[in-house]
Amino acid sequence: MRLSARLAVALTFAAIGLGGLPALAQKSGGTLRIYHRDNLPSASIHEEATISTVQPFMGVFNNLVLFDQQKPLNSPETIVPDLADSWSWDATNTKLTFKLHPGVKWHDGKPFTAKDVQCTWNKLTGKDADDFRKNPRAVWWQNLKDVTVGGDLEVTFVLNRPQPSFLMMFASGYTPVYPCHVSTKDMRTNPIGTGPFKFVEFRRGDTVKFVRNPDYWKHGKPYLDGIEWKVIENRSTRILAFVAGEFDMTFATDVTVPLLKDVLSQAPKAICELAPNYVSTNLIINPSTAPFNDPKIRRAMALSLDRKAFNDILSGGKADITGVMLAPPAGIWGMPPEVLQSLPGYSSDVEKSRAEARQIMEGLGYSDAKPLKVKVSTRNISVYRDPAVLLIDQLKKIHIDGELDVVDTSIWHAKVTRGEYSVGLNLTGVGVDDPDVNLYENYSCESERNLTRYCNKEVDALIDQQSQELDREKRKKIVWEIERRLAEDLARPIILYDRVATCWQPYVKGFVLHHNSIYNNWRYEDVWLDK
């Protein structure tokens, strides 16, 4: 069977998984065996910005609300209750009140109350003495003025100004509710939640184990007796182990397009779904170092990009070429292709763009005989290195002679934050498919995760404007205007959003892969084994 046909079958299976669940009688029991690709930094979801922590630990917790685990697209329409039975906005759209589910207990037996919700957000906004050691998503809550409790089962979030997509952030896997009575240090090593699985053991570099929470407040769930993660850093070993049936599921998005062919040929019954991971491959240019402080050079670099070549070589043509926001049908907010093509560097006529880029470079005194020499820094991981090599090749076409500067992966962010690079190739994951998340996090002046320190007050004002817009179509237009400004300013040009596969054995049921974020569908409370 050809790969595309297999994928169609896999997608059909997935679709059956979405809509057809009620027709199947779920079986209880069994332990889900999954491999993990690397060592987890910690168990505390709030302190990390990596799928390595979210995927194993999301099942320990509950959120106030959640993206429907059975629907592949995250949107305001797919938000369902979790710890909050209901929610409502006040007339001014600045107060969001949640009514909490009664009778919920933490894994250590203590009752869950509105105070725990208040505590969690006090930590996230730096108002708690025992605050987080790291708070990578602080910018998500910058509009939050206060959290008030009304008894044990009601909590209200008071905002500085209306923010219609505020609820979206509560629905992410990155936003669990933490217990007040457990320290942030303990949450890094021995997390306590209200979720379907209790944490048992975390042996660094070896295993992470969870067992079924017998007192889970969603009666009858979860179906699994437990989940056992095995850390296998060597990709060949772990893929081999999955193919040999040692594991029920691969780590999220671990199977690249070239690997997918191998996996499907060796394990033809495996269900593999190739989906967007909403992780962008992007070009970072340090605007504070000469000659890159000259916008003309940055523009020439953007014009040199042949995104289709990146896509064909790295992803077998399966990746999504979009702007900052992922475009439909995979995403919600991105520009349609015809609008996208009008942005600098997105033209389908690459040769014409490159001719313009060469003209700019020649105007600045560069030529083939006298190229601009530059180090292209990137992280020492193949998903970073491979596109960096392609980038160097493409920059050669416009008189830029790049040299690959491979940076030890452990110090990559430290180096970029200190501005110790000229040109770099980076990967950025988006937690929730919403402009507030993506734009504030990566492009606003105040964000700590705005790696290039791009700062344009006008763009900041537009980001605030779209954030307050209640009409979705009007908001989309503002977002597209921001996209245009970002493309013109060469603020971290997006090369592509890759697609990678996650595979599972055919007897794993009730699992649906989300398509516009890799961080939000790992609760596992609906998953069961048909063995």
Next chain:
Amino acid sequence: MSAYLVRRLFLMAVTLVGMSMLIFVMLRLVPGNITDIIFDSAGFVNPAQKKKIERQLGLDQPIITQYVRWIGGLAHGDLGYAYVSEKPAIDEILPRIPVTAKLAGLALAFSVLFGVPLGVMSAVRQNTTLDYVLRILSLSGLSLPSFWLGLLILMAFVHFLGWIPIYKATPESPWKELALLSIPAAAVGFRSSALVMRLTRSSMLEVLRQDYIRTARAKGASETSVNYEHALRNAVLPVVTIIGIEAAFLIGGLIVTETVFNIPGVARFLVEAIRWRDYPIVQNLVMFIAIIVVFVNFLVDLMYVVLDPRIKYDS
């Protein structure tokens, strides 16, 4: 002998102190530290928070103070706290030692049990077909990288034959554990056995040409007696030396093998700890390995006396 022992023990102590300083300083010369890495998984760096963590971990102290604190802790059996897991370092290291010890022991046994007899056979049957086959085998053992060999073995035994599963920390029986460990041990031991075999062969060839071997044969001693009692006993000294050195070098091979076979031992953990700049783990593990190496070398030196009565340490 006692004077020699005292001198050796003193030298061992000096070596270990020197090693501890070297480990401590070199580790801190590597770019980046744990705070950079802690923030890396959050995708940003907050300088103020970073300083706070450095203060909490004592990394803001002068390097001498940090060293004295470590050595002082070691003297009291306190290995400190692992930076990443925030658990006592001893709790992280101790469970991994038996895994690696078993693997290393098996690999060493593999190299000796195969290397020595095959080396003797190769020497005794010099320039025969068997000798050529064994020499080719030993050459391939020396030239095949263990990661590649490991992957080949893994493919054959896990995927095609389905004989062994991926490593489990709690196998059902000691036999299952032996089966789990024997394949990776063979992957590591193959190179060592090739080295031991070649050295045994060349050493035996030298000894077999000696007058006392001819005398033994003239006196009517059997070939087995000549080869194993008279020749091997005299040829084994350099082999023991190389086995001692190999025991120390084994850790290098184990790093790759533990990674490929996904065995949660000390060697893989060490590499990971270096990557994470988890100083307490790295310092203590490297010291542990240094102690083993120094001790094994000491044992090898003592074995010379047992194997060759002509060697005396009195003077």
